[in-house]
Amino acid sequence: MTSPDGLRPVDVLTVAAVADVTPSVRRVLLTGTAAAVAAAGPTVNLLVPRVGDPAPRWPQVARDGRIVWPIGAxxxxxxxxTARRQDPATxxxxxxxxxxxxxxxxxxxAAAAPGAQLAVAGAAALGDRPAGRLLLAGDETALPAISRILAAAPEGTRGVALLEVAGPEEEQDLVAPAGVELRWLHRGTLxxxxxxxxxxxxxxxxRPAGEDLFAWVAAESGAVRTVRADLRGRWGLGRAQHHAIxxxxLGRAMGG
Ligand SMILES: Cc1cc2nc3c(=O)[nH]c(=O)nc-3n(C[C@H](O)[C@H](O)[C@H](O)COP(=O)(O)OP(=O)(O)OC[C@H]3O[C@@H](n4cnc5c(N)ncnc54)[C@H](O)[C@@H]3O)c2cc1C
Incomplete structure (x- = not known):
């Protein structure tokens, strides 16, 4: 409910289950109202409480979507x-x-257990666009988004997904059109x-021939910068033909 000053509470979700998909990826199943789940993705602003904090003070959301933080700690x-899957009906x-x-x-x-809570405040698109030929490139953090992009791609889509992970134990089963090659790249000890x-x-x-082409790239910032320059330079991709963020x-915290 919105208060007279135009602020509404954030949507609080509760952990229902936790499972390790691979040694370094933990899947957390959260439950909430249909409206909260519908609004939470595909990219989602998560509000994460400090581990062991029994009473986090959640911010509020202004009419324009701005997050308004409480004063003090x-x-x-x-x-x-990224919401890897979201099902408002359930x-x-x-x-x-x-x-x-x-x-x-x-x-x-790492500490999540059933009953734990976190909150969501706002969402955004993945930045992808359907195209006859896709180039997808990302590391483990991008796999949830790439899995959604591949699952949504029409069967006739062609292309390649370059997926950087530590090793074979970090590979995941992804549903993809037959014409999109999944190429796992192993970092090994790096x-x-x-x-x-x-x-x-x-x-x-x-560079594939033609203009029905879209590249989507997400990974560590320095790696993305190099790939973006290649796609804009050598491949000559315009802004509408790629999304690379x-x-x-490395070495820097994100968010607030
Ligand atoms: C649009 C978007 C969607 C994203 N979706 C996902 C997702 O679905 N799943 C997911 O796991 N991540 C995802 N990420 C990445 C995630 O937001 C960052 O990894 C974030 O830094 C994690 O926050 P943190 O509090 O754990 O670490 P921070 O406090 O941000 O960082 C602490 C330290 O950890 C290091 N660090 C951060 N991430 C990594 C990493 N992946 N590997 C090694 N070191 C790291 C930083 O360099 C820093 O030194 C997404 C990011 C964006 C922008």
Whole structure:
């Protein structure tokens, strides 16, 4: 309900189940009202309480969607995530968290158990666009988005998905059109954000002929910057033909 000052409460969701999809990806099933789940994605602003905080002070949301934080300590961090699946009819929302070891969101996911709560405040599109030929490139943080893009692609779609993960144990089953090749790239002993696998793989691709083409890229910011430059330069892609954004920054916290 909106208060006289135009502020409404954030949507609070409750953890129903937690499962490890791979050694470094934890899937958290959240439940909430149909309206909250419908509004929470595909990209979602998560409000993550500090682990062990029994009473986080949630912010509120202004009419224009702005998040209005309480004054003083509140124990809540804002991070962007992807609803891997959302089903308003059953009030279920799935989020895959990379357990990278540091940071409020990864720590929250590592400790998540049924009954725990987090909140959502606003959502955005993935930035993808249907095209006859797709180039998708991302690391573990982008797999939820890439899985949605592939699942939504019409059967006749062609292209390649370049997927950087630590090793074979981190590969996931993805539903994709038969004409889209899934190419898993293994970082091995290199740390996340420490490889040039995605940039090298894109550099090794010839630009497909024609203009019915879309490239979607998300990974560590430095890797994305290199790939973006290649797609804009060598491939000559205009703004409407690609979406390339850093999903995280090596050595830097995201959000507030
Ligand atoms: C639109 C969007 C959608 C996203 N969707 C997802 C998603 O579905 N699942 C998901 O797991 N992530 C996703 N991310 C990435 C996620 O928001 C970041 O990884 C974020 O930094 C995690 O917050 P944190 O509190 O755990 O760590 P922060 O407090 O932000 O960072 C703490 C430290 O951890 C490091 N770090 C952050 N992420 C990683 C990582 N993946 N690997 C290694 N080190 C890291 C930082 O460099 C920093 O040193 C998405 C990002 C965006 C912008």
């Amino acid at each position: 509140h124990g809540v961090s804002l991070r962007s995530y 009030g279920r929302l799935e989020i895959d968290f990379v357990l990278h070891g540091d940071g409020p969101a990864a720590s929250w996911a 740390p996340p954000g420490g490889s040039t696998l995605l940039a090298d793989a894109v550099a090794g691709l010839d 850093g999903y995280w920054r």
